[in-house]
Amino acid sequence: MASNAALVELPRSAAPQAVTKEELLERARALAPEIAALARETEQARKPLDSVIRKMDEAGLFTALTPKRWGGPELGLDTQLEIVEIISSACMSTGWITAFYIGHHIFACRFSEEAQAEVFANGPRCLLPASFNLLMDAKPVDGGWRLTGKATWGSGIMHADWVMVGGHSEDGNRVFLLPVKDVTVKDVWHVAGMAGTGSNDIYVEDVFVPAHRAVRQEEFVIGTTEGAQKLGNPMYTAPIMPLIYSEIIGIFSGGLRGAQTNFAETIKNRIRAVTAQVAAERPTTHIDIGQSFATLDAVEELARSVVRRTQALAASGDRSLAPRLELKALTGLTANMCRQAVNEMINRGGSSLFLSERPLQRFFRDINMIAIHAHWDCEIGYEQLGRNFIGLEPNNPLV
The missing domain is CATH 2.40.110.10 (Butyryl-CoA Dehydrogenase, subunit A, domain 2)
Structure with a gap:
Protein backbone atom coordinates (compact mmCIF):
# COMPACT_ATOMS: atom_id res chain seq x y z
CA MET A 1 0.00 0.00 0.00
CA ALA A 2 1.37 3.42 -0.95
CA SER A 3 2.52 5.65 1.88
CA ASN A 4 2.30 9.42 2.08
CA ALA A 5 5.30 11.15 0.52
CA ALA A 6 7.17 13.88 2.40
CA LEU A 7 7.30 17.12 0.42
CA VAL A 8 10.11 19.65 0.70
CA GLU A 9 9.33 23.37 0.88
CA LEU A 10 12.11 25.54 -0.52
CA PRO A 11 12.79 29.03 0.79
CA ARG A 12 12.27 31.78 -1.73
CA SER A 13 15.59 32.57 -3.36
CA ALA A 14 17.19 35.93 -2.64
CA ALA A 15 19.55 35.53 -5.60
CA PRO A 16 19.84 38.56 -7.90
CA GLN A 17 17.43 38.35 -10.79
CA ALA A 18 18.99 37.03 -14.00
CA VAL A 19 17.97 39.24 -16.89
CA THR A 20 19.72 37.62 -19.84
CA LYS A 21 19.67 34.26 -21.53
CA GLU A 22 23.44 33.87 -21.29
CA GLU A 23 23.44 34.44 -17.53
CA LEU A 24 21.03 31.58 -17.03
CA LEU A 25 22.90 29.30 -19.42
CA GLU A 26 26.20 29.98 -17.65
CA ARG A 27 24.60 29.07 -14.33
CA ALA A 28 23.13 25.89 -15.79
CA ARG A 29 26.50 24.88 -17.22
CA ALA A 30 28.15 25.49 -13.86
CA LEU A 31 25.68 23.17 -12.12
CA ALA A 32 25.72 20.38 -14.74
CA PRO A 33 28.84 18.48 -13.54
CA GLU A 34 27.48 18.17 -10.00
CA ILE A 35 24.07 17.10 -11.31
CA ALA A 36 25.75 14.42 -13.46
CA ALA A 37 27.77 13.16 -10.50
CA LEU A 38 24.55 12.85 -8.48
CA ALA A 39 22.44 11.25 -11.23
CA ARG A 40 22.68 7.74 -9.80
CA GLU A 41 21.85 9.01 -6.32
CA THR A 42 18.86 10.87 -7.78
CA GLU A 43 17.60 7.66 -9.35
CA GLN A 44 18.03 5.75 -6.09
CA ALA A 45 16.20 8.47 -4.15
CA ARG A 46 13.27 8.18 -6.63
CA LYS A 47 12.91 11.96 -6.62
CA PRO A 48 14.94 15.06 -7.39
CA LEU A 49 17.58 15.75 -4.76
CA ASP A 50 16.76 18.62 -2.42
CA SER A 51 20.24 20.10 -2.75
CA VAL A 52 20.08 20.10 -6.55
CA ILE A 53 16.63 21.70 -6.79
CA ARG A 54 17.69 24.30 -4.22
CA LYS A 55 20.82 25.25 -6.19
CA MET A 56 18.91 25.51 -9.46
CA ASP A 57 16.29 27.62 -7.73
CA GLU A 58 18.95 29.91 -6.26
CA ALA A 59 20.46 30.24 -9.74
CA GLY A 60 17.12 31.52 -11.02
CA LEU A 61 16.85 28.83 -13.71
CA PHE A 62 13.16 28.21 -13.11
CA THR A 63 12.23 31.86 -13.69
CA ALA A 64 13.23 31.96 -17.37
CA LEU A 65 9.66 32.30 -18.64
CA THR A 66 8.18 34.28 -15.73
CA PRO A 67 6.48 37.42 -17.05
CA LYS A 68 8.10 40.78 -16.41
CA ARG A 69 4.73 41.72 -14.90
CA TRP A 70 5.62 39.40 -12.01
CA GLY A 71 9.32 40.18 -11.73
CA GLY A 72 10.71 37.66 -14.19
CA PRO A 73 12.96 38.08 -17.24
CA GLU A 74 10.28 36.88 -19.69
CA LEU A 75 12.80 35.17 -21.95
CA GLY A 76 11.86 32.91 -24.85
CA LEU A 77 11.25 29.24 -25.49
CA ASP A 78 14.76 29.01 -26.94
CA THR A 79 16.18 29.81 -23.50
CA GLN A 80 14.04 27.10 -21.95
CA LEU A 81 15.28 24.62 -24.57
CA GLU A 82 18.95 25.27 -23.91
CA ILE A 83 18.65 25.17 -20.11
CA VAL A 84 16.74 21.90 -20.30
CA GLU A 85 19.30 20.43 -22.71
CA ILE A 86 22.18 21.28 -20.38
CA ILE A 87 20.54 19.75 -17.31
CA SER A 88 19.19 16.71 -19.20
CA SER A 89 22.63 15.89 -20.59
CA ALA A 90 23.69 15.46 -16.96
CA CYS A 91 20.56 13.74 -15.58
CA MET A 92 17.34 13.24 -17.53
CA SER A 93 15.18 12.94 -14.41
CA THR A 94 16.42 16.31 -13.18
CA GLY A 95 16.05 17.70 -16.69
CA TRP A 96 12.42 16.55 -16.80
CA ILE A 97 11.61 18.41 -13.59
CA THR A 98 13.55 21.44 -14.80
CA ALA A 99 11.44 21.54 -17.96
CA PHE A 100 8.24 21.43 -15.93
CA TYR A 101 9.35 24.04 -13.43
CA ILE A 102 10.31 26.44 -16.23
CA GLY A 103 7.50 25.77 -18.71
CA HIS A 104 4.65 25.62 -16.23
CA HIS A 105 5.05 29.31 -15.48
CA ILE A 106 3.12 29.72 -18.73
CA PHE A 107 0.40 27.45 -17.31
CA ALA A 108 0.13 29.57 -14.16
CA CYS A 109 -0.38 32.61 -16.36
CA ARG A 110 -3.50 31.09 -17.92
CA PHE A 111 -5.38 31.75 -14.71
CA SER A 112 -6.93 35.04 -13.63
CA GLU A 113 -4.80 38.03 -12.70
CA GLU A 114 -5.89 37.54 -9.10
CA ALA A 115 -4.65 33.96 -9.12
CA GLN A 116 -1.36 34.98 -10.73
CA ALA A 117 -0.88 37.59 -8.01
CA GLU A 118 -1.24 34.85 -5.40
CA VAL A 119 1.21 32.53 -7.16
CA PHE A 120 3.88 35.21 -7.52
CA ALA A 121 3.20 37.01 -4.25
CA ASN A 122 6.58 36.01 -2.79
CA GLY A 123 8.78 36.12 -5.86
CA PRO A 124 9.04 35.44 -9.58
CA ARG A 125 8.94 31.67 -9.54
CA CYS A 126 6.44 28.90 -8.88
CA LEU A 127 7.20 25.19 -8.70
CA LEU A 128 4.09 23.81 -10.36
CA PRO A 129 3.29 20.20 -11.25
CA ILE A 222 -6.26 26.87 -26.76
CA GLY A 223 -4.85 29.90 -24.90
CA THR A 224 -7.78 32.29 -24.85
CA THR A 225 -8.04 32.93 -21.11
CA GLU A 226 -8.30 36.56 -20.03
CA GLY A 227 -5.39 36.22 -17.59
CA ALA A 228 -3.00 35.12 -20.34
CA GLN A 229 -4.15 37.75 -22.83
CA LYS A 230 -3.53 40.59 -20.37
CA LEU A 231 0.21 39.84 -20.32
CA GLY A 232 0.63 41.09 -23.88
CA ASN A 233 3.08 38.39 -25.01
CA PRO A 234 1.86 35.76 -27.49
CA MET A 235 4.02 33.12 -25.81
CA TYR A 236 1.48 33.06 -22.97
CA THR A 237 -1.51 32.62 -25.29
CA ALA A 238 -0.19 29.94 -27.68
CA PRO A 239 -2.04 26.60 -27.91
CA ILE A 240 -0.93 24.35 -25.08
CA MET A 241 0.24 21.26 -26.97
CA PRO A 242 2.98 23.00 -29.01
CA LEU A 243 4.15 24.65 -25.80
CA ILE A 244 4.40 21.22 -24.19
CA TYR A 245 6.45 19.92 -27.13
CA SER A 246 8.84 22.87 -26.80
CA GLU A 247 8.99 22.28 -23.07
CA ILE A 248 10.10 18.65 -23.30
CA ILE A 249 12.02 18.47 -26.59
CA GLY A 250 15.24 19.53 -24.85
CA ILE A 251 15.01 16.51 -22.56
CA PHE A 252 15.40 14.31 -25.63
CA SER A 253 18.17 16.28 -27.33
CA GLY A 254 19.98 16.89 -24.04
CA GLY A 255 19.56 13.29 -22.93
CA LEU A 256 20.88 12.01 -26.24
CA ARG A 257 23.91 14.30 -25.91
CA GLY A 258 24.62 12.82 -22.49
CA ALA A 259 24.24 9.31 -23.88
CA GLN A 260 26.36 10.03 -26.97
CA THR A 261 29.18 11.62 -24.97
CA ASN A 262 29.31 8.63 -22.66
CA PHE A 263 29.07 6.15 -25.55
CA ALA A 264 31.83 7.74 -27.63
CA GLU A 265 34.26 7.88 -24.71
CA THR A 266 33.41 4.35 -23.59
CA ILE A 267 33.71 2.66 -26.96
CA LYS A 268 36.88 4.59 -27.82
CA ASN A 269 38.60 3.04 -24.80
CA ARG A 270 36.97 -0.39 -24.98
CA ILE A 271 39.09 -3.54 -24.99
CA ARG A 272 37.15 -6.72 -25.68
CA ALA A 273 37.38 -9.12 -22.75
CA VAL A 274 37.69 -12.37 -24.75
CA THR A 275 39.93 -11.31 -27.63
CA ALA A 276 41.74 -8.34 -26.04
CA GLN A 277 41.03 -6.48 -29.27
CA VAL A 278 41.22 -2.70 -29.00
CA ALA A 279 37.91 -1.31 -30.25
CA ALA A 280 39.46 1.98 -31.39
CA GLU A 281 41.43 0.07 -34.05
CA ARG A 282 38.29 -1.33 -35.72
CA PRO A 283 36.60 0.49 -38.65
CA THR A 284 33.18 -0.43 -37.25
CA THR A 285 34.02 1.55 -34.12
CA HIS A 286 34.82 4.57 -36.24
CA ILE A 287 31.49 4.20 -38.03
CA ASP A 288 29.58 3.80 -34.75
CA ILE A 289 31.11 6.94 -33.25
CA GLY A 290 30.60 8.94 -36.45
CA GLN A 291 26.98 7.86 -36.72
CA SER A 292 26.33 8.84 -33.10
CA PHE A 293 27.71 12.35 -33.71
CA ALA A 294 25.66 12.77 -36.91
CA THR A 295 22.45 11.56 -35.25
CA LEU A 296 22.94 13.88 -32.29
CA ASP A 297 23.45 16.82 -34.65
CA ALA A 298 20.23 15.96 -36.50
CA VAL A 299 18.24 15.62 -33.27
CA GLU A 300 19.47 18.97 -31.97
CA GLU A 301 18.45 20.62 -35.24
CA LEU A 302 15.01 19.03 -35.00
CA ALA A 303 14.62 20.27 -31.42
CA ARG A 304 15.45 23.81 -32.51
CA SER A 305 13.00 23.53 -35.38
CA VAL A 306 10.19 22.55 -33.00
CA VAL A 307 10.92 25.56 -30.79
CA ARG A 308 11.28 28.02 -33.70
CA ARG A 309 8.04 26.85 -35.25
CA THR A 310 6.24 27.05 -31.91
CA GLN A 311 7.47 30.61 -31.42
CA ALA A 312 6.31 31.53 -34.93
CA LEU A 313 2.95 29.88 -34.31
CA ALA A 314 2.52 31.86 -31.10
CA ALA A 315 3.47 35.13 -32.77
CA SER A 316 1.02 34.53 -35.62
CA GLY A 317 -1.94 33.84 -33.34
CA ASP A 318 -2.79 30.83 -35.52
CA ARG A 319 -4.98 28.34 -33.62
CA SER A 320 -5.73 26.03 -36.53
CA LEU A 321 -5.17 22.30 -36.30
CA ALA A 322 -2.63 21.60 -39.06
CA PRO A 323 0.44 23.34 -37.55
CA ARG A 324 -0.24 21.71 -34.20
CA LEU A 325 -0.32 18.27 -35.82
CA GLU A 326 2.89 18.99 -37.71
CA LEU A 327 4.63 19.84 -34.45
CA LYS A 328 3.20 16.75 -32.77
CA ALA A 329 4.55 14.49 -35.52
CA LEU A 330 7.92 16.26 -35.53
CA THR A 331 8.26 15.85 -31.77
CA GLY A 332 7.37 12.17 -32.08
CA LEU A 333 9.94 11.76 -34.82
CA THR A 334 12.59 13.36 -32.60
CA ALA A 335 11.68 11.10 -29.69
CA ASN A 336 11.82 8.00 -31.85
CA MET A 337 15.17 8.99 -33.34
CA CYS A 338 16.58 9.33 -29.83
CA ARG A 339 15.18 5.94 -28.85
CA GLN A 340 16.66 4.24 -31.91
CA ALA A 341 20.01 5.98 -31.43
CA VAL A 342 20.44 5.06 -27.77
CA ASN A 343 19.31 1.49 -28.47
CA GLU A 344 21.98 1.23 -31.17
CA MET A 345 24.59 2.58 -28.75
CA ILE A 346 23.69 -0.08 -26.20
CA ASN A 347 23.82 -2.79 -28.87
CA ARG A 348 27.28 -1.68 -29.97
CA GLY A 349 28.73 -1.07 -26.54
CA GLY A 350 28.54 -4.52 -24.98
CA SER A 351 26.90 -5.96 -21.90
CA SER A 352 29.26 -4.15 -19.51
CA LEU A 353 27.29 -0.99 -20.22
CA PHE A 354 24.52 -2.42 -18.03
CA LEU A 355 26.63 -2.21 -14.88
CA SER A 356 24.74 -0.01 -12.42
CA GLU A 357 27.44 2.63 -12.30
CA ARG A 358 27.47 3.10 -16.08
CA PRO A 359 25.51 6.23 -17.07
CA LEU A 360 24.60 4.95 -20.54
CA GLN A 361 22.24 2.26 -19.24
CA ARG A 362 20.36 4.95 -17.33
CA PHE A 363 20.09 7.15 -20.43
CA PHE A 364 18.91 4.05 -22.30
CA ARG A 365 16.11 3.37 -19.80
CA ASP A 366 15.13 7.02 -19.48
CA ILE A 367 14.92 7.72 -23.21
CA ASN A 368 13.00 4.52 -23.89
CA MET A 369 10.47 5.38 -21.19
CA ILE A 370 9.65 8.93 -22.23
CA ALA A 371 9.78 8.20 -25.98
CA ILE A 372 6.46 6.35 -25.68
CA HIS A 373 4.71 9.06 -23.65
CA ALA A 374 1.15 9.55 -24.90
CA HIS A 375 1.64 13.23 -25.73
CA TRP A 376 4.31 12.57 -28.38
CA ASP A 377 4.11 8.87 -29.23
CA CYS A 378 5.40 8.90 -32.82
CA GLU A 379 2.83 6.56 -34.34
CA ILE A 380 -0.05 8.55 -32.85
CA GLY A 381 1.50 11.76 -34.17
CA TYR A 382 2.04 10.36 -37.64
CA GLU A 383 -1.52 9.02 -37.74
CA GLN A 384 -3.08 12.36 -36.77
CA LEU A 385 -1.03 14.24 -39.36
CA GLY A 386 -1.96 11.69 -42.03
CA ARG A 387 -5.65 11.83 -41.14
CA ASN A 388 -5.58 15.60 -41.44
CA PHE A 389 -3.92 15.39 -44.85
CA ILE A 390 -6.73 13.23 -46.26
CA GLY A 391 -9.48 15.29 -44.63
CA LEU A 392 -10.34 13.26 -41.52
CA GLU A 393 -10.78 14.62 -38.02
CA PRO A 394 -8.32 13.60 -35.26
CA ASN A 395 -9.18 10.41 -33.38
CA ASN A 396 -6.97 11.31 -30.43
CA PRO A 397 -7.67 14.13 -27.94
CA LEU A 398 -4.03 15.15 -27.46
CA VAL A 399 -3.81 17.56 -30.38
Missing part, protein backbone atom coordinates in the same frame (compact mmCIF):
# COMPACT_ATOMS: atom_id res chain seq x y z
CA ALA A 130 0.44 19.79 -13.71
CA SER A 131 -1.77 16.76 -14.20
CA PHE A 132 -4.47 17.03 -16.86
CA ASN A 133 -6.09 13.62 -16.39
CA LEU A 134 -9.70 14.04 -15.35
CA LEU A 135 -9.83 11.96 -12.17
CA MET A 136 -11.15 14.85 -10.05
CA ASP A 137 -14.82 15.56 -9.39
CA ALA A 138 -15.62 19.28 -9.26
CA LYS A 139 -18.86 20.48 -7.70
CA PRO A 140 -19.93 24.13 -7.96
CA VAL A 141 -20.52 25.88 -4.64
CA ASP A 142 -20.95 29.48 -3.58
CA GLY A 143 -17.81 31.37 -4.61
CA GLY A 144 -16.04 28.49 -6.32
CA TRP A 145 -15.70 24.72 -6.38
CA ARG A 146 -15.26 21.74 -4.12
CA LEU A 147 -12.74 19.31 -5.52
CA THR A 148 -12.23 15.60 -4.71
CA GLY A 149 -10.15 12.94 -6.43
CA LYS A 150 -6.63 12.12 -7.51
CA ALA A 151 -4.16 13.21 -10.17
CA THR A 152 -1.58 10.73 -11.44
CA TRP A 153 1.89 11.30 -12.94
CA GLY A 154 2.53 14.27 -10.67
CA SER A 155 5.96 15.27 -11.98
CA GLY A 156 7.32 18.12 -9.87
CA ILE A 157 5.15 17.49 -6.83
CA MET A 158 8.03 16.69 -4.47
CA HIS A 159 9.19 20.32 -4.27
CA ALA A 160 5.99 22.06 -5.38
CA ASP A 161 4.45 25.17 -3.88
CA TRP A 162 1.37 25.11 -6.16
CA VAL A 163 -0.48 22.29 -7.92
CA MET A 164 -2.52 22.31 -11.13
CA VAL A 165 -5.06 19.56 -11.81
CA GLY A 166 -7.88 18.83 -14.20
CA GLY A 167 -11.41 18.10 -13.02
CA HIS A 168 -14.78 17.33 -14.53
CA SER A 169 -18.15 18.81 -13.64
CA GLU A 170 -21.65 18.62 -15.05
CA ASP A 171 -21.14 21.71 -17.22
CA GLY A 172 -17.70 20.90 -18.60
CA ASN A 173 -14.10 20.19 -17.68
CA ARG A 174 -11.96 22.72 -15.85
CA VAL A 175 -8.39 23.25 -14.73
CA PHE A 176 -7.79 24.16 -11.09
CA LEU A 177 -4.93 25.80 -9.23
CA LEU A 178 -4.31 24.86 -5.58
CA PRO A 179 -1.61 25.62 -3.01
CA VAL A 180 0.35 22.47 -2.23
CA LYS A 181 -0.85 22.51 1.38
CA ASP A 182 -4.29 21.50 0.09
CA VAL A 183 -3.14 18.14 -1.33
CA THR A 184 -1.78 14.81 -0.11
CA VAL A 185 0.89 12.92 -2.04
CA LYS A 186 1.12 9.12 -2.18
CA ASP A 187 4.55 7.56 -2.73
CA VAL A 188 3.93 5.31 -5.74
CA TRP A 189 6.87 6.11 -8.03
CA HIS A 190 8.64 2.76 -8.48
CA VAL A 191 9.72 2.65 -12.13
CA ALA A 192 12.57 1.48 -14.34
CA GLY A 193 12.94 4.72 -16.32
CA MET A 194 12.95 8.37 -15.24
CA ALA A 195 13.06 7.00 -11.71
CA GLY A 196 14.42 10.22 -10.22
CA THR A 197 11.44 12.40 -11.10
CA GLY A 198 9.30 11.53 -8.07
CA SER A 199 6.15 11.71 -10.20
CA ASN A 200 3.85 10.55 -7.42
CA ASP A 201 0.06 10.60 -7.19
CA ILE A 202 -1.72 13.69 -5.88
CA TYR A 203 -4.90 13.41 -3.79
CA VAL A 204 -7.46 16.11 -3.05
CA GLU A 205 -10.25 15.52 -0.52
CA ASP A 206 -13.20 17.94 -0.54
CA VAL A 207 -11.05 21.05 -0.96
CA PHE A 208 -12.56 24.44 -1.72
CA VAL A 209 -11.08 26.17 -4.78
CA PRO A 210 -12.17 29.79 -5.29
CA ALA A 211 -13.62 30.68 -8.68
CA HIS A 212 -10.65 32.85 -9.66
CA ARG A 213 -8.39 29.77 -9.53
CA ALA A 214 -10.44 27.78 -12.06
CA VAL A 215 -10.62 28.08 -15.86
CA ARG A 216 -12.49 26.16 -18.51
CA GLN A 217 -10.30 23.46 -19.99
CA GLU A 218 -10.96 24.39 -23.62
CA GLU A 219 -9.90 28.01 -22.97
CA PHE A 220 -6.84 26.85 -21.06
CA VAL A 221 -5.78 24.49 -23.86
